[in-house]
Amino acid sequence: MIQNSRAGRRLAMRRIRPRRSPAVPLVVLAWLGAAVVMWMWWNNTPNVVGTANQLIAAGRITGLLGAYTIALVIAQMARVPALESRVGSDRVARWHAMSGRYAISLVVAHVVLTIWGYSEVSKTGVVSEAVTVVTDYPDMLMALAGTLMLLIVGFVSAGALRRRMRYETWYYLHLLTYAAVFLTFWHQLTTGAEFIASATARTAWYALYLTVAGLVVWYRVLTPVRLNLRHRMRVEATVVEAPGIVSVLISGRKLHRLGAEAGQFFRWRFLTPGLRWSANPYSLSAPPRPGLLRITVKAVGGHSSALGTLKPGTRVWAEGPYGALTAARRSRGKVLLLAGGAGITPMRALFETLPAAPGDLTLLYRAKSTEDLALWRELKAIAKERGARLMYAVNGPDGSRPEITPDGLKARLPDIDRHDVYLCGPPGLAAEWFHTLREAGVPERRIHHESFEL
């Protein structure tokens, strides 16, 4: 290890390779795609005469946009590495939720506007027109079934209901989306004027949907199968780190070839009764070693509490690595790591591996009490070895919360505004810290955060 001196710092700096997130180009691309879809409509519509036709045209526009958005919504969940590891799983999950809601709104608008428009043209009631459309037009029964499924998925994803549901129930209901998209696809081609009139449009649409389907099959099915056939992971041991916090050591073949970086996570499925059907995300709490990975888990519910009872030898099915909270996020300069509770896990791995000269790296660990400071001993050893700073903040004996204020931070780190800050902790705390950091003068683009909620 190179410690000390300017030379050491320069060397450390050279190992820092900031990598830009592809988020902005991807969003631009998505908008361009939407523009192309609108152009398809424009090109195929000579005129719009009268109210009825305006309704029908609006129904068609919303239908096209909705179908396009749904393709994106699915692509966002295909676990494409560029999205998961460079944009960040949490951010992509937020995109997914947002575009999902948008797509469903568009689909509803499409249905309402189209039927209303048709009923104006044929001078029939809305209900009888709806029946005619579903029974007389090709592939419309399938489309109806698919739309109902989409609405169910949208309904159970709405905040209030989702929180009351078991994660797995919600997850498996969500898989209905694939069926829904398949069912609604065909009526677009057989009744959509844009597609009937143009073979090019049909080809483009097939290409869009087949690409998305290909991504899903490749990254959600084939990639994990290959990974697990190759690495054959098993539980090696479990270690109690603190009250309610357990580390699981996982052995396997050639684990350094997983390409996992410090700060990333996997979705873990333990092949033992009761745990087989859920794959929960946990971060690596140490940099991967050739034959060993480690996760450290706080018991908060069914899955996380059961991990302490895992028997050595239990087979493990892992998917990953995911997550963008890695060394590549930072710019050149000093680094502050802020960890709250279980949020220590990715920070622990980064604390060991982030390139930094002595004195350039600080970790602040927030927990309820000193007993809850899991992994503290090894953090101290790393701090000593690397010349890094390690601080903690716990509740007072009376349960009072420690104040972390902009001024307090500046007193400890006078040049905090020139730090990259990595942030991981419970949602409320993370939000609080974010604002504290902004007030202390840290630019927004240098605050790197990962949410433990997907």
Add this chain to the structure above:
Amino acid sequence: MNPFRTNPMRRVLLGTVATVSGVTALLALKPHTQTAVALPQTAASPTTPSAGASSPASASPSASSSTKSTKGTKGTKGTTTTKTVTGDTIQTRYGPVQVQITLKAGKLSAVNVLQVPQDNPRDAEIAQYSVPVLTQEALAAQSASINSVSGATYTSQGYISSLQSALDKSGN
């Protein structure tokens, strides 16, 4: 974009307003008067309906004669005969359909639609998308045994019957 700043309600509002105004703008920019629907005047390879307000109104069938006309061109290599035959007018639930075919050297080379229901925008729209498909199929099949276009069953049946009668008359 960071998760601590976004106000979901604002985003919903913004998305709604942007979409509604976008759709309204698109609709407003399209012409609001009925330029006669451009039924493709079919050539050997049917063109897709042309778009845009500037497209010339070409709905009125060019050849409205219902008589057989035969033009012969004599060349050194042989004779190419072009023959135009008009099919029966078929009454469908939504209105009459009638086609006229062109035969070149005994081969079906074009189908012109003389009549098709297009009194209201919906019918016009159906005609606009179904006719090119039917014509393409007819030219490929060189006969009237082609499939109906889904969503345009009546128009298709009228088209096919009229086409069949024209082919029968031509003695093909």
